[in-house]
Amino acid sequence: MKNIDQDLLITRYLDDQASDEEVDILNQLLETNLDTRDRFLSATTQAFMIAQGVTELDQRKKSFPVRKAVLFSTLAACLVFALITVFSLKTELPLKPEREEGIARLIDSGGQVELPSIDRLFSGDTIKTLGANSFLKIEFRDGTVLHLNGDTTATVTGGKQKKLLLHVGAAALSVSPQPINFPLLVTTPVAELTVKGTSFSVLSDRTQTHLEVTEGLVDLTRVVDGDSVLVEEGQYSIVDANDDEDCWVKPIPLVSEKWNADFRSSFRSMVQYGVHDEHGIREGPFENGISGIALENVWTGGDYAYFKLGENSKLKVRLKMDQPSWLNFFVLYRSPDYSFARPQTCLYQDENWWKGLKPGEWRTIEIPLTNPKFTEEDIFMKDNVPIGWYSFALFMSSGQETRGLVIEKMWIE
């Protein structure tokens, strides 16, 4: 009986759909379990209160029955709606401007992109960014701005209600206030976002959607079961199609210029993907030719590799190798306000770090992060990553066998 979802059992009973066996279980639980009784009484009290129509605080003050109040409100709303509709029909007779000008215009792009038209979007257009370095920036007629990151495919529809179908990839939106009853809808394979006017970023693949709200409020619904949460300013949520738990929201972690990772106690849990074993980094190609280990956060979340680039930020790594070799260090950064949605990758390498390293000798190398050897070439950012950007992933690679590599800890100072 331990694995029974008691709330679900109670809900099924209250709908008169529980089987004989389920009702037996419920009876048994109610007789013996205080927690079940609490859940049951809570549910029936909630249901009884809602049934009385007291879901709106001000309705308690009405002197006539609530159901009549609801009826009158509905009739009034219908009348207003009818008047608005009649009025709208008259005012919308001229050709809608979006038929000629489109629903949005392209204001920037980089890398390889696919657009049905050169500089504007029409309702139903599907747009693509091909490759990690590509991006698109689009402005809707009401001022809503959409950034599409690399390797992203999305379909946009317009008119009174804007919809963005994010097939795969990442987007950041700054949404102007939307018409009443016509919120902007963002749909991913696993979640639906209802947006009235706010700024947020969303990253999605086939099983997960990451949402981070920087301003306003987004209603996030998991498609598979309809569970939903309100994600407020300063909060984030990750929806997973395979997750049995309730949807959740958490505060966006504060990012500081300090960060450290101690691998002596939790090495494996900190490595999100990559090739590694107790003996070190393996040689050979691994995705894009990189062989290495990675500490990754996608946008936010967790404690790993998440820090703000300071003026004098240094990454320090304490390590030893049985067969001394060399490593490349990569850090992925993103802009803190998503004004530049695409991440930036920096490579750090210096042969001096490895000079004279003896087998088994512990060494702490210091990597000045503001001085990368190479920053991804980009039409906007030919120089280094700006101070204040956030790191969200860090990984190492080597072109040589580095058997016997042990990294004890890493930290940012």
Added chain:
Amino acid sequence: MTEQEIIKCLLGARTKLGAIVWGILRDYHTTEDILQDVVVKALERKHQFENDKLLMAWARVSCRNAAIDIGRQKLNRKNLLKSAALDALESDLHSYPSETLDAKVDALLHCIKSLPEKTRSIIQARYRDEQAVGEIAQLFGQSLDATYQVISRAHRRLRNCVERRISSSS
């Protein structure tokens, strides 16, 4: 007890009595009918109630018996809770001080407003509009299981929210 005292006492216990009757019948209108009927009968027998305790003991039994009879005969409810389970529920419910229940009801009103829009619409369709879960699933274009999940999560979320509000206010 005077008529006024009886009405005041039964109105004060309305949520407690209603929650149990609704839990048995799962039908709002019939629950309302039973609660009103109990008030009328109590007024007819006003001389037999010397104090609140006697009145409430009688009201609890009357509500419960009426609910079970109507549930079986009129509403054709297949599965009704057993006496032992109902005893335990009533014992818990009536051990709450009235102030605690009032606070819970007030907290609940706030918590319902804080539910996501879709969830709120679904539980209102279920309990205020008395639609079956199957109908709601069709209306919202999702599976029956998913709709049950939404409703059960809503109950859980409301319970947690009420507890948080009460503990923070105390």
